[in-house]
Amino acid sequence: MANPVYTSIPSCSSSDYSRESSIQSSRPLYGNREFSRELSLEEALPVEDDDAVVENPMSPIFQYSLSLKQNALEIERRPSRVRTMSTKQAAYAAGPEVQPLSGKSSSLQDPRNMQHHAGLPKRRAFEICIQNLTYKVKVKVKEKGQKVSKEKVLLNQVTADARHGEVLAIFGPSGSGKTTLLDALAGRIDRRSLEGTILVNGKPLDNKFKRISGYVTQEDALFPLLTVKETLMFSARLRLPESMPHAEKEERVDLVIQQLGLRNCANTKIGDDKVRGISGGEKRRVSIGVDVVHDPPVLLLDEPTSGLDSKSALQVMQHLSMIAKHGRTVMLTMHQPSYAILELIQNTVVLVQGNVIYHGPQAGMVNFYSDMGYIMPDHMTVVEYILESAEKISDRPKGVSKLVEYYHDTRIAMKDEQIVVHPAIDRPVPYATSFFNQAVVLAERNMVNVLRTKQYFLARTAMMVVGALILGSLFFDAKENEVGVRQRQSFITFALAFFLFTSSQTLPLILSERHIFMRETDRAAYHTSAYVLSGCLVLLPFQFFMASVFSAIAYSMVGLKASFAAICFFLLSMFLVLAVAQALVTLVAGMIPDLIPANDLLQAFLSFSLLFSGFFIQRTAIPKYWLWMHYTSPFKYPYEALMYNEFSHLKSVIWFNNEDSFDVLSGLALSRVRPWRNVGIMTLIWFTCIILFYCALKVNGKLIRH
Ligand SMILES: Nc1ncnc2c1ncn2[C@@H]1O[C@H](COP(=O)(O)OP(=O)(O)OP(=O)(O)O)[C@@H](O)[C@H]1O
Structure with a gap:
């Protein structure tokens, strides 16, 4: 008596699914098809006096209840229930x-023909x-x-x-x-x-x-600049056993691409609102691919x-x-x-x-x-x-x-039969690959992303060139007199501000990655520490490159101290400033997931750090209760170190139209600076930011609802 529309739906061949036959037996209790045509399911559920209806074997509610009971009995019969x-x-x-x-489609028809896929356990x-x-x-x-x-x-x-x-x-x-x-x-x-x-x-x-x-x-959380195949390949490299040869991982990825109908867009970038990429439906399939490529025994979608x-x-x-x-x-x-x-x-x-x-x-x-x-x-x-x-x-x-x-x-x-269950004991999550492999794969993925992110690489390099030219021409060939000292001091301070403030442009990029990180670590794809380490290390060569471009142009144009050691020290300091700036931006992104408040916090922190650097107000003049801001300012240490680097040889600059001489470092309360100690402190700040970023991700980067 089943509705003809559904006769094409095959009942499950498994013996577990014997429900159809069991339900058939209930039909004599209720066979009024005319009644059924008049009532929809929701109409059949009375709002009032339901108990009376339930007692009535002709009532749809009674039938509903009966069917559920039969269903439950069947559930009990099923061996794994x-x-x-x-x-x-x-x-x-x-x-x-x-x-x-x-991968063989024939094997789908007959499980006995299923072939063992080499690397997959x-x-x-x-x-x-x-x-x-x-x-x-x-x-x-x-x-x-x-x-x-x-x-x-x-x-x-x-x-x-x-x-x-x-x-x-x-x-x-x-x-x-x-x-x-x-x-x-x-x-x-x-x-x-x-x-x-x-x-x-x-x-x-x-x-x-x-x-x-x-x-x-x-939600699809994918890197917009990676292609479909690259996305799946990185996922495979993180989640399939390291012992599996690369070629087999590639084979597995190709199979998933084929089975999800992604062959036509395998080499197309994922894309987003700015970059034209694959369609929404294809993105959905890539998201599925990312989580099936390692063949998990349980799949939730x-x-x-x-x-x-x-x-x-x-x-x-x-x-x-x-x-x-x-x-x-x-x-x-x-x-x-x-x-x-x-x-x-x-x-x-x-x-x-x-x-x-x-x-x-x-x-x-x-x-x-x-x-x-x-x-x-x-x-x-x-x-x-x-x-x-x-x-x-x-x-x-x-x-x-x-x-x-x-x-x-x-x-x-x-x-009646309650299961006595002992509480779960959480042990460390086992990962498919080693920490080293995770760090390498993530670093590689980061590298590809950075090289393809025009605003990071090209725009940043262009900014460094233009910034250096503007500063170089403004403070061109600074002399060794009062005006020259002011020019050099201003150049150093502004160069630091330029480096620190412009680094905040990477904030949206880091925030956009956050969802991907959470999705991947949620399924134990890699250690948080591997992500943090690879993210920080992979940017260091780029930061060194940016610092070199800027220093090569500006240093000579301004005419800073012409000694090899001083040039190297300048370059090292500027590189560390970029590294610290990036680590700070990353830390803020780890603490605050929303762009606007994160950016506000970062800008406010940097502005006040600049104020307390020692340029606007010397340490000796800062009220005691604000000294902590001076010591925590990321500007203070490079500012002092670079000033020392520049003026340590100018013990007495001719001041006030040749009428007086002036020890620059003593005059600026910088004579006791130890530049290499400052370099050490900058490295420590960089390291501390990374550790705090790791802690922020551990606390904030979990997809846990309470
Ligand atoms: N933290 C929360 N506080 C209050 N209500 C919540 C919270 N999280 C979810 N809900 C509510 O719980 C209900 C179930 O949400 P859920 O996302 O599981 O629904 P869903 O069946 O998956 O919906 P959809 O098909 O639209 O995705 C919704 O009414 C939602 O508004």
């Missing part, structure tokens, strides 16, 4: 081994069991003109499980908690904020899960097909289905799947306002509703129908709670 988790934990902890992904299969998962947040709401704190339940007693070899799709209207559920599984919600249990092969979810799972989020046309969406789903067929566990969220896509989904969860209103085989969904007597319109898939109905129901007072109540009634049998 909640009950068996408790008794077979040891067996699950071991987990069956499944085949590595093979055999994978353990993973099963995820979610039990009574509840997540609440505190929100501020306005009540009678006053702000009060209230609890909002984002997930309410969610119980579901995902098994290897299947695609589990989470459906639900917008805001129903799909992303929240995936975030909870991905370890992005602080475990202390979650009630209930998440078991992975019978063991509580812990840090290790980050390593074995890929999480494709709704938040709306992987959003923004894709129907052909691309089907292609992506076929790829995910193939991944699942090879024994991986695939969980995804989705809106409005087509008929063809529905056929690729085996298991489903339907969420409404954080509550599960259906969990079971996709094939059973059709019967679940048709057994209740509803005929779904021809133009709709069962999911569209359920979601549309659910949205209408949720608008009614107590609408959702009635659905949920009935659903929970069906789970009584399961509630």
Whole structure:
């Protein structure tokens, strides 16, 4: 009696999916098709006097409840469901081994033909069991003109499980908690904020899960200047074992490119609003590629097909289905799947306002509703129908709670058997590759990005040349007299300000990388320290180059001290100033993720640091309570060192029209400066900024909700 529209959907061949037959047996209880044509699902759910309706075997609610109970009984029968988790934990902890992904399409048809893909290790299969998962947040709401704190339940007693070899799709209207559920599984919600249990092969979810799972989020976070192939290749080099030969990694990347339909744009840059690149749909597929290239045994995807046309969406789903067929566990969220896509989904969860209103085989969904007597319109898939109905129901007072109540009634049998779970013990996350390999790959990626970032390389070099020419011509050939001393002092101070202030232009670039860093470290692609180290080291040659360009032009034009040692010292100091400036910008970006406040803070700090450098007001004249600003100013140390470098040989400059002589360093209270100590302090400031940046990323750079 199934709706003809759905007869084409094959019931799952697995014996687990015997739900269809079990549901058939309930039909004699309710066979009034005429009634069903008149009522939609949401119409059938009464708002008042529901208990009476439930007792009536002819009532749709009774049928709904009955179907859920049958579903629950079937869930109990399924070998890997909640009950068996408790008794077979040891067996699950071991987990069956499944085949590595093979590139040969023939192998997709018959698992026995699956070929071993050389470098990829055999994978353990993973099963995820979610039990009574509840997540609440505190929100501020306005009540009678006053702000009060209230609890909002984002997930309410969610119980579901995902098994290897299947695609589990989470459906639900917008805001129903799909992303929240995936975030909870991905370890992005602080475990202390979650009630209930998440078991992975019978063991509580812990840090290790980050390593074995890929999480494709709704937002694409990719480097715009890398090509599709480069993006996937860097991901492969970070996440596949180091022992795997480079050629095999390349082969694997080519396979992913082919399977995700990215061949035509493999060598096109990703792009962004400024750089023309691949389309939005292609970006979505690259994001998926980044997280599937290392073949994780568990794959979580938040709306992987959003923004894709129907052909691309089907292609992506076929790829995910193939991944699942090879024994991986695939969980995804989705809106409005087509008929063809529905056929690729085996298991489903339907969420409404954080509550599960259906969990079971996709094939059973059709019967679940048709057994209740509803005929779904021809133009709709069962999911569209359920979601549309659910949205209408949720608008009614107590609408959702009635659905949920009935659903929970069906789970009584399961509630009897509670699993005793010990708290997860978080151990250090295991990484696929060594720290050294991570640092090298990240440095290489940074290098490619810097070389392709015109504003960093070309524009910065041009700025150095123009800046040096302007300063050089303004203070050209400074003499060794009072005016010359003032010129040299002004040149040194302005050159420092120029170096420090212009470095803030890299702030948006660093901030734009932040999301990529968080996504990658969230899935344990590399150590934070490898990222910090590679980021700082890779820029040093560029900074040295910039300092050299500036010094080569300006030093000779102004006519600073003509000695090899003095020139080298000047160059070294200017290079260190650029390095410190960059480290400061990076630190601010690590502490404050928003561009405007980060930039404001940086500019304010630099302005006041310049004020306290000793140029505008000498140390001896600074009030004691402001001395700390003088000592923490990144301008102070290079300013003093460069002044000493320049004037140490000019013990007495002729002052006031040959009438007096003047010891410049004593006059400026700089005679006790030790230039090499200042160089040491600048290096220490650079190092401290890097360490603080690392700490800021450790504290702020985690995708954790509380
Ligand atoms: N920190 C928070 N504080 C308050 N409400 C929140 C918070 N985080 C999420 N929510 C709310 O929780 C609900 C579920 O959000 P979630 O992103 O999981 O929905 P979704 O089903 O994935 O939606 P969509 O399909 O639109 O992506 C939404 O109503 C959202 O506004």
